[in-house]
Amino acid sequence: MLRAVTRYKPCLLAIHQFTTIRIRNLNMSPFRLSVLSAVVAGTLSISGCSSETSEEQLKQAQQAIEQGEYKKAELIAKNVLLDSGTSSAASLQLGTAYYFQGEFESALKEFEKVKNADDIDGTTVRYWLQSLLFTDSLQQINNVLSSHESKLPKDLAYYYAGKAGREADISDSTPDSKGFFKVAECISAAKRGTTTTVDCIESAKDGDDNEYFYELATYSMYEGRHEVFLSAVATLAGAFPQSAMFQILNADALVRNKQFEKAESKITPLLKKYPDQGFLNYLRSVVSFEKQDFESSKSFAEKAIQNGVDNARARLIAAISAYNLEAFEQAYNHFESIAGVLSKDSPEYRIYSSTLLALGYKEKAISALEEMNNVSLSDLPLYTSAAKALSSTNKSDEALSVLKRFDNLVDGETDTFVELNINKLALDDLNALANLESLDEVRSSDSVKTALASFYLSRNEFNKAAKVADDLAQSEGGLYTSKVIEALIALKQGAPDVSETFSLLFEFDENSLPALFYFIDENIKTKQYKQALAFSERLQKQIPGSVLAVTTHIKVLSSMQRDEELIAFLKRTYQEDERNVNIASLYASELFNQGHASEAKRVLSNFSVDSAAIPIFWLTLIKAESVLGNNETAKKLAKKWVSIVPDYKPAVLLASNLLEADGDYSESIRVLRKAQLAFPSDSDIRLLIASNLLSIDDIRGAKKIISSLPSLSKSGLPYNLLAGRLALADEKFDEAQKNLELYFNEYKTYDSLMLLLQAYRGQKAIGKATEACEDYINANGVDPRVSLYAAELYIKTDHNKAIMHYERLLRNGADSAMVLNNLAWLHHVNSRNDRALEYAERAVKIEGENPDYLDTLGMIQLRMGSVADAESILNKAHSLASTNLTILLHYAEALVLSGKVKRAENLLSSFTGRSSELDQEIKRILESKRG
Numbered sequence: 001m002l003r004a005v006t007r008y009k010p011c012l013l014a015i016h017q018f019t020t021i022r023i024r025n026l027n028m029s030p031f032r033l034s035v036l037s038a039v040v041a042g043t044l045s046i047s048g049c050s051s052e053t054s055e056e057q058l059k060q061a062q063q064a065i066e067q068g069e070y071k072k073a074e075l076i077a078k079n080v081l082l083d084s085g086t087s088s089a090a091s092l093q094l095g096t097a098y099y100f101q102g103e104f105e106s107a108l109k110e111f112e113k114v115k116n117a118d119d120i121d122g123t124t125v126r127y128w129l130q131s132l133l134f135t136d137s138l139q140q141i142n143n144v145l146s147s148h149e150s151k152l153p154k155d156l157a158y159y160y161a162g163k164a165g166r167e168a169d170i171s172d173s174t175p176d177s178k179g180f181f182k183v184a185e186c187i188s189a190a191k192r193g194t195t196t197t198v199d200c201i202e203s204a205k206d207g208d209d210n211e212y213f214y215e216l217a218t219y220s221m222y223e224g225r226h227e228v229f230l231s232a233v234a235t236l237a238g239a240f241p242q243s244a245m246f247q248i249l250n251a252d253a254l255v256r257n258k259q260f261e262k263a264e265s266k267i268t269p270l271l272k273k274y275p276d277q278g279f280l281n282y283l284r285s286v287v288s289f290e291k292q293d294f295e296s297s298k299s300f301a302e303k304a305i306q307n308g309v310d311n312a313r314a315r316l317i318a319a320i321s322a323y324n325l326e327a328f329e330q331a332y333n334h335f336e337s338i339a340g341v342l343s344k345d346s347p348e349y350r351i352y353s354s355t356l357l358a359l360g361y362k363e364k365a366i367s368a369l370e371e372m373n374n375v376s377l378s379d380l381p382l383y384t385s386a387a388k389a390l391s392s393t394n395k396s397d398e399a400l401s402v403l404k405r406f407d408n409l410v411d412g413e414t415d416t417f418v419e420l421n422i423n424k425l426a427l428d429d430l431n432a433l434a435n436l437e438s439l440d441e442v443r444s445s446d447s448v449k450t451a452l453a454s455f456y457l458s459r460n461e462f463n464k465a466a467k468v469a470d471d472l473a474q475s476e477g478g479l480y481t482s483k484v485i486e487a488l489i490a491l492k493q494g495a496p497d498v499s500e501t502f503s504l505l506f507e508f509d510e511n512s513l514p515a516l517f518y519f520i521d522e523n524i525k526t527k528q529y530k531q532a533l534a535f536s537e538r539l540q541k542q543i544p545g546s547v548l549a550v551t552t553h554i555k556v557l558s559s560m561q562r563d564e565e566l567i568a569f570l571k572r573t574y575q576e577d578e579r580n581v582n583i584a585s586l587y588a589s590e591l592f593n594q595g596h597a598s599e600a601k602r603v604l605s606n607f608s609v610d611s612a613a614i615p616i617f618w619l620t621l622i623k624a625e626s627v628l629g630n631n632e633t634a635k636k637l638a639k640k641w642v643s644i645v646p647d648y649k650p651a652v653l654l655a656s657n658l659l660e661a662d663g664d665y666s667e668s669i670r671v672l673r674k675a676q677l678a679f680p681s682d683s684d685i686r687l688l689i690a691s692n693l694l695s696i697d698d699i700r701g702a703k704k705i706i707s708s709l710p711s712l713s714k715s716g717l718p719y720n721l722l723a724g725r726l727a728l729a730d731e732k733f734d735e736a737q738k739n740l741e742l743y744f745n746e747y748k749t750y751d752s753l754m755l756l757l758q759a760y761r762g763q764k765a766i767g768k769a770t771e772a773c774e775d776y777i778n779a780n781g782v783d784p785r786v787s788l789y790a791a792e793l794y795i796k797t798d799h800n801k802a803i804m805h806y807e808r809l810l811r812n813g814a815d816s817a818m819v820l821n822n823l824a825w826l827h828h829v830n831s832r833n834d835r836a837l838e839y840a841e842r843a844v845k846i847e848g849e850n851p852d853y854l855d856t857l858g859m860i861q862l863r864m865g866s867v868a869d870a871e872s873i874l875n876k877a878h879s880l881a882s883t884n885l886t887i888l889l890h891y892a893e894a895l896v897l898s899g900k901v902k903r904a905e906n907l908l909s910s911f912t913g914r915s916s917e918l919d920q921e922i923k924r925i926l927e928s929k930r931g
Contacts, residue, residue, distance in 0.1 A: 102243020733762030
């Protein structure tokens with residue numbers, strides 16, 4: 001049965017759909033207040049239609065406006081327009097409703113629909129002009145004034161004419177000391193450069209007109225009069241409580257006046273309504289930053305940037321927040337986007353320099369420090385950090401040059417002078433040594449004496465170190481430090497009483513750290529693990545959570561091979577401070593070492609990679625990603641790490657190995673060549689370059705590097721590997737075998753096995769090849785690739801072992817047609833046709849169009865007496881490979897046994913006379929016919 005669709009007359013469709021609010025003028029021009037527009041469009045379904053007339057409904061709308069029920073008025077006016085199509089009265093009511101809801105752009109659209117000037121009164125003209133003012137649509141003011149100027153008070157008409165850029169046509173008017181004549185004159189004076197506009201407008205104020213407060217807000221914002229700005233905007237926000245623009249400006253004013261709690265209470269509900277509004281997110285980031293909630297300030301600042309508020313202040317909040325969260329790479333990216341506008345005098349520029357140091361961008365950091373203006377003594381810690389970063393890569397001269405910038409700033413023998421020289425002494429600066437040695441006894445503090453003693457000990461100047469110890473023993477509180485120095489002297493000199501010397505430290509401090517460290521190491525060396533563990537547990541109590549203490553305990557438990565206890569200890573330590581990247585890295589490293597790569601990755605994933613400078617973090621994360629099969633991620637991380645620390649050899653070697661293993665030889669060579677600038681004579685790097693060159697067939701380049709290596713470097717296994725590969729390239733198989741066997745015996749990897757087998761194959765040493773395969777399997781367990789290779793080798797020497805390898809492959813899931821076929825053939829030639837038939841049928845079931853597999857099955861059938869089946873199968877094999885002589889001979893034999901001798905003779909006739917062996921085989925086949 002057909003059913004008709006009932007059609008109802010539309011009455012009111014008014015579901016609210018708010019578009020994103022937009023701040024049109026973020027630079028806050030002095031002559032324009034930031035304008036936001038919220039466009040309300042859409043429909044709301046109302047069941048049934050009103051039976052009231054349009055006039056009655058418009059009266060209801062007017063009453064709703066008078067009672068402040070603006071949304072109700074809006075819906076009624078829209079309903080009238082839906083019924084009538086056009087109505088000036090309805091458009092005026094709707095525009096007025098929009099005006100009071102702060103939707104000024106929507107109000108303008110309705111006011112512009114009114115064509116008859118007589119339909120609009122002076123009050124509504126005022127609403128119209130204010131909507132133009134609030135939306136910064138000043139160019140349209142003249143159009144309104146041309147039709148409605150007479151409906152306005154003269155001073156207000158004069159003011160709006162000035163806003164439109166023309167003089168009002170009021171010849172008998174003279175500006176008063178109050179009112180809008182005066183306001184207009186204040187604005188005109190502002191354009192001529194007067195800087196007291198706010199005071200001028202305040203003196204002209206004559207009532208509570210919205211225009212007054214709008215102008216006060218505009219100019220107070222420009223002049224930095226934050227209290228006036230807050231008062232003016234708060235009045236406008238009160239007049240238009242539903243206006244998103246004025247509510248956001250009110251929040252802005254609260255922020256400018258540092259009333260952050262009140263600002264937050266305004267911003268939070270607005271953000272729920274407009275989550276992607278850029279300026280709101282920026283204001284929220286300021287509030288969060290002031291509360292030092294850096295997670296939130298970073299998040300909101302970045303969202304502000306994404307939504308159009310991409311200015312220096314938003315970037316600075318994002319950058320400094322990221323820096324405080326140790327998300328240094330993100331901080332760096334934000335700083336870089338505004339580097340050109342950062343003042344070299346500013347605290348922010350110093351944070352930028354610290355960010356560069358944290359990321360290991362030493363060269364850029366030093367460059368930034370060199371450009372820094374107004375360097376003061378308070379900057380010494382920053383420069384000291386830079387010096388330490390340089391010295392960590394053996395650039396002591398550059399480190400000293402950084403610190404020498406303070407030589408002229410330090411006056412006399414102040415604490416800063418001492419601090420500077422202690423840091424320079426750590427870089428072996430003899431001038432610093434002289435400066436510290438020249439301090440007289442009164443000014444030479446214990447810290448200076450300790451620094452001098454450390455320097456003397458590093459140079460084995462034991463007499464001088466002992467003299468410092470004697471001096472410290474005479475100072476108040478210095479006796480213990482003097483005994484530590486004496487113990488260290490005894491240790492470095494290998495004195496017979498060194499243990500007694502360190503034991504003496506416990507008399508001064510029962511938990512002496514130097515003594516604890518000494519006895520832990522000593523007991524590990526002598527395999528007195530229980531004593532070492534006891535000392536280490538005391539150390540944990542003294543400096544709990546210390547990376548040094550934790551690594552020492554790892555060393556003890558590892559020596560005792562207590563893997564479970566070690567993991568439990570690290571897990572417990574990690575859980576006590578999960579934000580400590582150093583402890584987390586140690587825990588993850590041990591997880592990885594014990595085969596828990598995914599768990600190691602999970603632990604490290606709690607940190608951004610740019611927050612971790614310690615090598616163990618990078619090494620563990622990269623290796624975990626690689627082991628888990630995430631090769632692209634591993635490569636990306638390795639490249640990032642080596643870009644941060646290009647002079648750190650482990651990072652270079654790891655990145656190169658990953659890139660080479662993935663076949664990215666050119667990138668691997670690039671990384672190594674760059675590192676070679678820092679390590680020009682490093683044999684490991686040169687060998688890796690040669691390895692990569694070999695992989696791209698640049699044999700000449702590889703040979704050149706190998707030949708230039710010092711003789712000592714030619715005695716190691718990396719050299720054996722490369723020399724073996726070069727010998728293979730030159731087909732010098734004996735030399736290749738010699739070098740590759742040395743390498744394989746130490747590193748039984750799949751790659752090293754394949755290289756060695758290549759050498760054996762060149763020597764035709766099948767026995768050695770099968771032995772190497774068995775060695776690999778014994779060391780690494782069953783590897784399908786190697787088992788398959790071994791089986792193929794055993795086909796030539798030992799069928800039973802070949803069968804063993806193939807059948808093990810089948811048990812491990814390698815149900816391939818090739819394995820099944822080879823097993824079938826091996827059983828067939830060893831007269832085990834029942835087993836052979838099973839395997840052959842399975843092979844053909846997988847690959848039914850393979851002529852070799854069909855040939856195997858056909859010959860087994862033939863030997864088992866199934867001649868008809870054999871003939872059919874071999875016929876198909878021959879048709880698929882008509883030029884294959886072996887298959888043709890087998891097919892001919894099946895034909896003969898089927899009694900089709902003539903057909904067999906025709907097939908074989910063209911092959912007679914080629915060789916005596918072939919002729920004998922053809923004769924055998926033709927004589928094999930029945931009876």
